[in-house]
Amino acid sequence: MSANDRYYVLWDRSEPCDRPLADEHLKGFANSFVQKNRRARWRQLLDKRGKKLFAESHSLERALDQAYCQKVDGVDRLDLGAQGVYYDFLDEPRLVKSKDAVEMGVDRDAVFSVVAGRKAVLFSHEGRAWLCQK
Numbered sequence: 746m747s748a749n750d751r752y753y754v755l756w757d758r759s760e761p762c763d764r765p766l767a768d769e770h771l772k773g774f775a776n777s778f779v780q781k782n783r784r785a786r787w788r789q790l791l792d793k794r795g796k797k798l799f800a801e802s803h804s805l806e807r808a809l810d811q812a813y814c815q816k817v818d819g820v821d822r823l824d825l826g827a828q829g830v831y832y833d834f835l836d837e838p839r840l841v842k843s844k845d846a847v848e849m850g851v852d853r854d855a856v857f858s859v860v861a862g863r864k865a866v867l868f869s870h871e872g873r874a875w876l877c878q879k
Contacts, residue, residue: 748851755849759839762830767838768792770830773862778877783808794834802834802854806869814867814877829859850874 746754771791779787787808790798831841833855841849846857850868858865867875 752849752853755841755845756836756839758845759831759841762838762840766840767830767832770858770861770865771832771838771856774856774858774865774877777862777879778810778813778865778867779805779808780810794837799834803870805854805856806867806873806875809867809875809877813879814875817874817876827859829857829865830861831855831857 772788775784775787775791787805790801827843828840829843829846830838831846831849832838833849833853841857843857843859846855846866849855850857850866852870852872853868854870855868856865857868862879864878867877869875
Protein backbone atom coordinates (compact mmCIF):
# COMPACT_ATOMS: atom_id res chain seq x y z
CA MET A 746 0.00 0.00 0.00
CA SER A 747 1.41 3.39 -0.95
CA ALA A 748 1.85 6.16 1.63
CA ASN A 749 -0.93 8.10 -0.08
CA ASP A 750 -3.29 5.11 0.10
CA ARG A 751 -2.38 4.63 3.78
CA TYR A 752 -3.17 8.31 4.40
CA TYR A 753 -6.72 7.83 3.13
CA VAL A 754 -7.21 4.64 5.13
CA LEU A 755 -6.31 6.64 8.26
CA TRP A 756 -8.45 9.55 7.05
CA ASP A 757 -11.46 7.26 6.70
CA ARG A 758 -10.84 5.95 10.20
CA SER A 759 -10.93 9.48 11.66
CA GLU A 760 -14.04 11.42 12.64
CA PRO A 761 -15.41 14.75 11.39
CA CYS A 762 -14.57 17.71 13.59
CA ASP A 763 -17.26 20.31 14.14
CA ARG A 764 -16.48 23.92 13.27
CA PRO A 765 -16.43 25.32 16.86
CA LEU A 766 -13.94 22.70 18.04
CA ALA A 767 -11.76 23.11 14.96
CA ASP A 768 -11.80 26.90 15.41
CA GLU A 769 -10.81 26.56 19.07
CA HIS A 770 -7.80 24.43 18.16
CA LEU A 771 -6.65 26.33 15.07
CA LYS A 772 -7.05 29.77 16.65
CA GLY A 773 -5.37 28.43 19.78
CA PHE A 774 -2.46 27.28 17.64
CA ALA A 775 -2.09 30.69 16.00
CA ASN A 776 -2.50 32.61 19.27
CA SER A 777 -0.01 30.49 21.19
CA PHE A 778 2.60 29.34 18.70
CA VAL A 779 2.86 31.92 15.90
CA GLN A 780 5.11 34.95 16.27
CA LYS A 781 3.20 37.96 17.56
CA ASN A 782 3.76 40.09 14.44
CA ARG A 783 2.38 37.30 12.18
CA ARG A 784 -0.51 36.13 14.36
CA ALA A 785 -3.33 38.22 12.89
CA ARG A 786 -2.56 37.05 9.36
CA TRP A 787 -2.44 33.38 10.34
CA ARG A 788 -5.59 33.63 12.45
CA GLN A 789 -7.40 35.07 9.44
CA LEU A 790 -6.06 32.41 7.07
CA LEU A 791 -6.91 29.58 9.48
CA ASP A 792 -10.38 31.02 10.08
CA LYS A 793 -11.26 31.27 6.36
CA ARG A 794 -9.58 27.96 5.43
CA GLY A 795 -9.54 28.84 1.74
CA LYS A 796 -7.26 28.06 -1.17
CA LYS A 797 -4.87 30.82 -0.14
CA LEU A 798 -4.18 29.00 3.13
CA PHE A 799 -3.18 25.84 1.28
CA ALA A 800 -0.90 27.87 -1.00
CA GLU A 801 0.71 29.61 2.00
CA SER A 802 0.86 26.62 4.37
CA HIS A 803 4.54 25.94 3.66
CA SER A 804 5.47 29.32 5.20
CA LEU A 805 3.78 28.67 8.56
CA GLU A 806 6.95 26.92 9.69
CA ARG A 807 8.88 30.21 9.43
CA ALA A 808 6.23 32.01 11.46
CA LEU A 809 6.51 29.73 14.50
CA ASP A 810 7.52 31.25 17.84
CA GLN A 811 10.79 29.48 18.67
CA ALA A 812 10.21 30.07 22.38
CA TYR A 813 7.44 27.44 22.29
CA CYS A 814 8.16 25.32 19.20
CA GLN A 815 11.12 23.03 18.76
CA LYS A 816 12.00 20.92 15.76
CA VAL A 817 11.91 17.22 16.66
CA ASP A 818 13.28 14.24 14.78
CA GLY A 819 10.18 12.32 15.79
CA VAL A 820 7.08 13.17 17.69
CA ASP A 821 7.66 10.43 20.24
CA ARG A 822 7.24 12.93 23.10
CA LEU A 823 3.62 13.40 22.08
CA ASP A 824 1.14 11.38 24.13
CA LEU A 825 0.23 8.71 21.61
CA GLY A 826 -2.95 7.83 23.47
CA ALA A 827 -4.46 11.24 22.86
CA GLN A 828 -6.85 12.35 20.16
CA GLY A 829 -6.70 15.79 18.60
CA VAL A 830 -7.67 17.98 15.69
CA TYR A 831 -5.75 17.27 12.47
CA TYR A 832 -5.82 19.83 9.65
CA ASP A 833 -3.85 19.49 6.42
CA PHE A 834 -4.81 22.92 5.00
CA LEU A 835 -6.85 21.27 2.28
CA ASP A 836 -9.58 19.00 3.62
CA GLU A 837 -11.82 19.79 6.57
CA PRO A 838 -10.30 19.31 10.05
CA ARG A 839 -10.72 15.84 11.53
CA LEU A 840 -10.55 14.22 14.97
CA VAL A 841 -7.62 11.84 14.76
CA LYS A 842 -5.70 9.62 17.19
CA SER A 843 -2.14 10.80 17.79
CA LYS A 844 -0.50 7.71 16.32
CA ASP A 845 -2.56 8.15 13.15
CA ALA A 846 -1.80 11.88 12.97
CA VAL A 847 1.93 11.18 13.16
CA GLU A 848 1.64 8.80 10.22
CA MET A 849 -0.66 11.12 8.27
CA GLY A 850 1.62 14.13 8.77
CA VAL A 851 4.67 12.57 7.15
CA ASP A 852 5.74 14.71 4.19
CA ARG A 853 2.63 16.91 4.40
CA ASP A 854 1.98 20.38 5.71
CA ALA A 855 -0.45 19.86 8.58
CA VAL A 856 -1.29 20.94 12.11
CA PHE A 857 -2.21 18.42 14.77
CA SER A 858 -3.52 20.08 17.93
CA VAL A 859 -3.88 17.87 21.01
CA VAL A 860 -4.76 20.56 23.56
CA ALA A 861 -5.99 23.85 22.10
CA GLY A 862 -3.30 26.50 22.48
CA ARG A 863 -1.22 24.24 24.73
CA LYS A 864 0.18 21.31 22.73
CA ALA A 865 0.42 20.77 18.98
CA VAL A 866 2.62 19.49 16.20
CA LEU A 867 3.26 21.24 12.91
CA PHE A 868 4.27 18.86 10.13
CA SER A 869 6.19 20.01 7.06
CA HIS A 870 6.01 18.54 3.56
CA GLU A 871 9.82 18.49 3.73
CA GLY A 872 9.73 15.87 6.49
CA ARG A 873 10.19 18.13 9.50
CA ALA A 874 8.00 18.18 12.59
CA TRP A 875 7.75 20.91 15.23
CA LEU A 876 6.50 20.17 18.74
CA CYS A 877 4.79 23.26 20.12
CA GLN A 878 3.79 23.45 23.76
CA LYS A 879 3.13 25.94 26.55
